[in-house]
Amino acid sequence: MSLLVKICGLSTPETLEVALDAGADMVGFVFFPPSPRHVSLETGRDLGRQVKRRALKVALTVDADDATLDNIMDALSPDIFQLHGKESVARLRDIKQRFGRPVMKAVPVASAADLAVLPGYAAVADRILFDARAPKDATRPGGLGAPFDWHLLQNLELNLPYMVSGGLDAQNLAEALRVTRAGGIDVSSGVESAPGVKDPELIKAFIRAARATRELSVR
Numbered sequence: 491m492s493l494l495v496k497i498c499g500l501s502t503p504e505t506l507e508v509a510l511d512a513g514a515d516m517v518g519f520v521f522f523p524p525s526p527r528h529v530s531l532e533t534g535r536d537l538g539r540q541v542k543r544r545a546l547k548v549a550l551t552v553d554a555d556d557a558t559l560d561n562i563m564d565a566l567s568p569d570i571f572q573l574h575g576k577e578s579v580a581r582l583r584d585i586k587q588r589f590g591r592p593v594m595k596a597v598p599v600a601s602a603a604d605l606a607v608l609p610g611y612a613a614v615a616d617r618i619l620f621d622a623r624a625p626k627d628a629t630r631p632g633g634l635g636a637p638f639d640w641h642l643l644q645n646l647e648l649n650l651p652y653m654v655s656g657g658l659d660a661q662n663l664a665e666a667l668r669v670t671r672a673g674g675i676d677v678s679s680g681v682e683s684a685p686g687v688k689d690p691e692l693i694k695a696f697i698r699a700a701r702a703t704r705e706l707s708v709r
């Protein structure tokens with residue numbers, strides 16, 4: 491299986507086009523007002539139309555209620571929901587049932603104890619995204635450009651596809667993949683010149699570096 495590359499937090503037609511042209515497999519749109527990458531429903535609708543099946547559209551939400559998800563479904567019609575809050579296993583089940591879309595559950599990682607939630611989520615989620623646990627006083631639970639200790643996943647046995655994120659960039663992604671054996675990588679800050687400002691050259695460099703790791707065994 492080939493490596494999945496997700497570019498997250500796209501908010502302009504220009505940078506979305508760069509990511510699609512460069513061969514991103516997944517493009518992520520953040521629907522979380524405190525984030526510098528937040529997009530309105532209207533912008534999400536326009537960006538979603540622009541994708542034209544060239545990549546999977548991912549809607550990133552944080553503990554969103556049904557009404558919010560209804561609106562996102564209507565505007566973006568995402569291929570996947572990325573649930574980046576404290577959503578319970580039961581909530582994942584509800585969302586899958588109600589919206590009929592796969593869900594990728596973000597699991598915050600700071601220590602081995604954080605992996606105890608995996609059996610519960612693995613029973614329902616379609617994919618797991620391991621991200622660095624945000625500090626307690628952070629304004630958002632992700633998108634902070636901070637890595638976690640990838641060695642915590644070194645001996646992971648998970649019967650589900652998984653991706654890693656958190657502080658990845660073109661320079662460190664190969665090592666993250668080598669250690670974690672993840673099937674995909676997800677980036678936001680590492681392809682930006684400032685929070686929320688995507689840099690076309692960094693997007694291209696990230697995807698180029700990811701494709702150069704093809705010889706690594708991935709899952």
Ligand SMILES: O=C(O)c1ccccc1N[C@@H]1O[C@H](COP(=O)(O)O)[C@@H](O)[C@H]1O
Nearest residue numbers: 498525632633634635655656657678679
């Ligand atoms: O990008 C955001 O602003 C964001 C807000 C709330 C939850 C998650 C968010 N981003 C996700 O966080 C990880 C790591 O991002 P980074 O590369 O360290 O900036 C990634 O999955 C983003 O999709």
